[in-house]
Amino acid sequence: MAEIRTVGVVGLGTMGAGIAQVCAQAGVETIGVEVTEELGGRARERVAHYLGRGVEKGRLTGEERDAALARFRTTTDRGDLAGCDLVIEAIVEDLEAKRDLFRELDGIVAPEAVLATNTSALSVTEIARATGRPERLVGMHFFNPAPVLPLVEIVRTELAADGPYERAYAFAERAGKEPVRCRDTPGFIVNRILIPLLNDCVRVLDEAAVTPEDLDRAMRFGAGWPIGPCSLVDLIGVDIHVHASEALHAALGERRMAPPERLVRMAEAGELGRKSGRGFFTYESG
Numbered sequence: 001m002a003e004i005r006t007v008g009v010v011g012l013g014t015m016g017a018g019i020a021q022v023c024a025q026a027g028v029e030t031i032g033v034e035v036t037e038e039l040g041g042r043a044r045e046r047v048a049h050y051l052g053r054g055v056e057k058g059r060l061t062g063e064e065r066d067a068a069l070a071r072f073r074t075t076t077d078r079g080d081l082a083g084c085d086l087v088i089e090a091i092v093e094d095l096e097a098k099r100d101l102f103r104e105l106d107g108i109v110a111p112e113a114v115l116a117t118n119t120s121a122l123s124v125t126e127i128a129r130a131t132g133r134p135e136r137l138v139g140m141h142f143f144n145p146a147p148v149l150p151l152v153e154i155v156r157t158e159l160a161a162d163g164p165y166e167r168a169y170a171f172a173e174r175a176g177k178e179p180v181r182c183r184d185t186p187g188f189i190v191n192r193i194l195i196p197l198l199n200d201c202v203r204v205l206d207e208a209a210v211t212p213e214d215l216d217r218a219m220r221f222g223a224g225w226p227i228g229p230c231s232l233v234d235l236i237g238v239d240i241h242v243h244a245s246e247a248l249h250a251a252l253g254e255r256r257m258a259p260p261e262r263l264v265r266m267a268e269a270g271e272l273g274r275k276s277g278r279g280f281f282t283y284e285s286g
């Protein structure tokens with residue numbers, strides 16, 4: 001299996017910047033693509049910041065930080081992805097936007113490259129069908145924050161060939177992640193289980209008149225969760241969770257999958273969790 005030396009990451013938002021950091025730390029040349037230079041620059045600053053924090057905490061040396069940063073460059077020109085062995089897409093969660101992007105990549109990226117999407121809730125198969133090489137497209141579903149959480153779901157469509165699928169798996173492993181294999185089904189593994197479970201937790205708040213603090217304590221001290229469900233929804237982002245719930249509900253139709261009214265109201269009110277400074281709990285910096 002040819003080794004992956006250069007990785008492209010398209011979209012450097014919450015996920016893409018983290019994925020680019022993982023790739024650069026794994027020792028591969030990493031090219032990040034954004035829509036404007038300013039957004040690319042901001043993503044690079046975020047990566048530099050997190051790598052710097054890693055040095056402060058003794059997780060990596062100053063030399064390792066500098067080497068990782070030197071391997072990561074950003075661009076607005078998708079043509080710069082021509083030499084990539086793997087391109088990971090992490091743009092907005094919109095099927096047509098993703099299909100357009102992969103159609104365009106067909107004319108840029110070498111035929112033997114591996115294509116990957118980080119979609120959480122869209123069909124990887126539908127995305128793969130937009131390309132002229134659906135057998136080379138896989139799902140690489142990282143979790144937020146990508147540099148911290150080890151899991152990567154390596155999602156296989158019916159159209160995928162063994163070679164690119166196993167290369168994606170091997171790359172995730174080489175990058176220090178814990179990849180798992182799964183088929184292209186709504187929610188894949190973790191979201192299929194976690195989204196309805198978190199929705200149940202939120203419904204219990206009202207049904208059993210529990211405070212968010214006590215619900216979190218209940219699940220931490222009674223079920224051994226490392227973080228309580230309300231804190232977890234705040235961390236994920238209330239809007240992201242609502243969107244993912246709606247997608248899962250639309251795909252599978254179980255009532256538990258639909259977002260609870262309370263979360264829909266919070267999302268509408270801009271109470272999005274950590275990123276807005278207020279969700280179930282309040283946070284100092286938004």
Ligand SMILES: NC(=O)c1ccc[n+]([C@@H]2O[C@H](COP(=O)([O-])OP(=O)(O)OC[C@H]3O[C@@H](n4cnc5c(N)ncnc54)[C@H](O)[C@@H]3O)[C@@H](O)[C@H]2O)c1
Pocket residue numbers: 010011012013014015016033034035039089090091092093094097101118119120121141142143144236240
């Ligand atoms: N946020 C999460 O917790 C999470 C977890 C796992 C997977 N995902 C998935 O990852 C993907 C990205 O999510 P996110 O939360 O990072 O979103 P985000 O909005 O933070 O980032 C998306 C970025 O993509 C850029 N972009 C949009 N169109 C582009 C294009 N055509 N070319 C280049 N850049 C483009 C935007 O400027 C933005 O910076 C989505 O598919 C999402 O479902 C998100």
